[in-house]
Amino acid sequence: MTAALPDTKVLSPGNPPLSPARIVVLGQDTPFRLDSGVELGGFRIAYQTYGTLNADRTNAVLVCHALTGDHYVAEKHPVTGKPGWWNLMVGPGKPIDTDRYFVICSNVIGSCMGSEGPKELNLVTGKPWALDFPVITIADMVRAQRLLVEYLGVDQLFCVIGGSMGGMQVLQWAVSYPDKVYCCLPIATAARHSAQNIAFHEVGRQAIMADPEWCGGDYLNKGTKPTKGLSVARMAAHITYLSEAALHRKFGRNLQDRKAVTFGFDADFQVESYLRHQGISFVERFDANSYLYITRAMDYFDLAADHGGVLANAFQVTGPDGKRTGTPVRFCLVSFSSDWLFPTSESRAVVHALNSVAANVSFVEITTDKGHDAFLLDEPEFYQVVRGFVDGNAERRGLAARVG
Amino acid sequence: MAGHETNGHIRPDLERIVEWVQPGARVLDVGCGDGELLHALVRRKQVDGRGLELSMDGVRCSVGHGLPVIQGDADTDLKDYPSDGFDYVILSQTLQATRRPREVLEHLVRIGRYAIISLPNFGYWRVRMELLLRGRMPVTDRLGHQWYETPNIHFCTIRDFITLCDDAGISIERSVILGAGERPLPHPAASARANWLGEQGLFLLRRN
Known part of the structure; x- marks a missing residue:
């Protein structure tokens, strides 16, 4: 082990810590x-x-x-x-x-x-x-x-x-x-x-791997980023973290910044807009390959x-x-x-x-x-x-x- | 639960149960409600205590006060407990609310070296009088529910209970019958007087 034993840090309510990891x-x-x-x-x-x-x-x-x-x-x-x-x-x-x-x-x-x-x-x-x-x-x-x-x-x-x-x-x-x-x-x-949980994870992984920018996992060396795939993976997963009741309470069938549906595939509904936001903000902080590895670890757990x-x-x-x-x-x-x-x-x-x-x-x-x-x-x-x-x-x- | 923190006044039948339990024993309280008895046992007898309770409100209350309690149903969940896993298994004022009292009773003496049971006596004279003179299902202080809303679906008298123990090969090691005002009666549990004057019975049981 290389690093020395670290000092432990004391928190106080008026002084929230912000230290490098x-x-x-x-x-x-x-x-x-x-x-x-x-x-x-x-x-x-x-x-x-x-x-x-x-x-x-x-x-x-x-x-x-x-x-x-x-x-x-x-x-x-x-x-x-x-x-x-x-x-x-x-x-x-x-x-x-x-x-x-x-x-x-x-x-x-x-x-x-x-x-x-x-x-x-x-x-x-x-x-x-x-x-x-x-x-x-x-x-x-x-x-x-x-x-x-x-x-x-x-x-x-x-x-x-x-x-x-x-x-x-x-x-x-x-x-x-x-x-x-x-x-x-x-x-x-x-x-x-459970089988259902593995199934949801597989959907997420397939979304990532289907993104051409994933490049067989080598995107960091290729200078690309599979944001679309990772974003879809997150959107699908996010639905599983909520309940039907919670989604309904939060969004119902409310429309997003419009009075009527647009007869197109824009985010007409608030719930669509919300999920898109969840997906987009997720890719800023998470690595697509890590998502593959960690979902796999969960799948193997028994x-x-x-x-x-x-x-x-x-x-x-x-x-x-x-x-x-x-x-x-x-x-x-x-x-x-x-x-x-x-x-x-x-x-x-x-x-x-x-x-x-x-x-x-x-x-x-x-x-x-x-x-x-x-x-x-x-x-x-x-x-x-x-x-x-x-x-x-x-x-x-x-x-x-x-x-x- | 508020009463838990003050050391002392618990229901007289629970007080007797606390007296019967050896210090430091492993205890499972089935149908532990909000944890009143379990708390008293942990504080005063330093038992290694666990609870099983059907009502989520009761479970949250107990766990929120540091008592190890799980949400579960005596009718279905006792089979998961290993034989002789505890020194005492306690079932206080709950047997009459189970769907299969005999099976529950047999599990209690299997899981515990001893079982302690308290139950209301349907042979108590006031109960008999309600039915005899008024022709109505009895509603008393201890049995405070109307027939259509009572959780108590399997009533018995003290005599019935003693017969069941005999049939099931369970020996009654100790018993106390509490009469009006929750005072102990001098009569033996198997006597006609105890069955007439006793409002509730407490039994220390062991499988033969």
Whole structure:
């Protein structure tokens, strides 16, 4: 490892942080073996931290981001200028209270905000990785995070939290490193990607690959950019993040800046205009190849398949007496009633598996019409549940209400 | 839930259940409502407690206060719990609201080394009088629903319950019958007097 241990940063309400992302090179000492069998010799991980690590190093919380997220959890995004994607969850006095916890979030491997991925230069060839970048999995993302957490001097994480693909990472953490996680919150997620979800991802990937500017993935070397394809991929995906009710409430059949339909293919309807905007703004901040890699990682995710086809087996550990017993990790699963991408039944399947090994598990379905995206939005009951679960466990773990 | 934070006054039947549970035990509270009993057990008996509750409002309230509770249905979800996973499984004032009380009861004594049940007595004299003298389905303080809106679909008397335990191979290790004003009665649970004067019964059960 090359970089020195970083200073941790303290947030205060009047002084929002705006610091350049930290990037560390990990996996240089021993090659980093991916699920695909490929070995990476040293890879970059971009990350951000908030709050202060306590003297016992027991108050670290790892936040896992979703498909197109990044490590700018609770601060202004350097590209979009928008507030952090989980400002409502993470910050001073928030459910993940940065006065109390040391919060870590890293850009997943394969993404495009500074971590090693298809957009970055392959230091061996001096050219962008593009499709030479190996296919990664959720477990690979988590292995990389584990190296980062160790590098930051943390052995056991107090909590791992994330929604959607972030929730997949949370589940993978609990399964891969049950003694390194005290409690966890897998939110709006599933133990496997469903056929329907794989199908939607395939539509997105085909849109990207059908764009002539994609150039077989080599667009960075060719000087082109598959903005059309990536934009369509985002538009299709965005529909899956909302609910019919939410779309109707927001747009109905309202027309966009006009009194009547135009009998053409312009964006007559507000909902069309909105989706086009979502697509166009997305391509400014996201890399098309990263979109291929990360959607693939989600598609490959299937915790039960890795454990003899029985999900409950994933949540068993070998006790000191050599017997198989339920995981020591304390779980709180949250789903949203109108989420049809990761419906409540998926969370319930995880809950049933955890119950069958007598694990410590809470489960709440939040009633909302905001669809899958609800985990990023203002849903007071959701934050109340997270706060209650995290505070209750912090008390049990003996964490001080403030660091310092 | 407001009452949880003040240490003390919980329902008298719940108070007895707290007394019966050994400190530090693993406890599953089935139908835990807003977590009142679970909270008392965690605070006063340092139990490793879990809850199962049908109502989402109840679950949100409990989890929001740091109690490990899942949303679920006693009729369908108990089968997922492993045998002997808990020291005690508690079912307080809920058996009469399940669709298959016998199956639920059998799961309780399978999952827990002990089961603790409290249930209203349909043989209580006031209940019998309502039916006998007024010819109406009883509505009392404890059974406060009209017949068409009650969640309580499987009523039984204390005598019925004891018979069911016999049939199901479940032994009653301990019992208390509470009469008017929730005072314990001196009569044994199997007596006619207990079945007449008891408004509710509490039982500590174990499979044979």
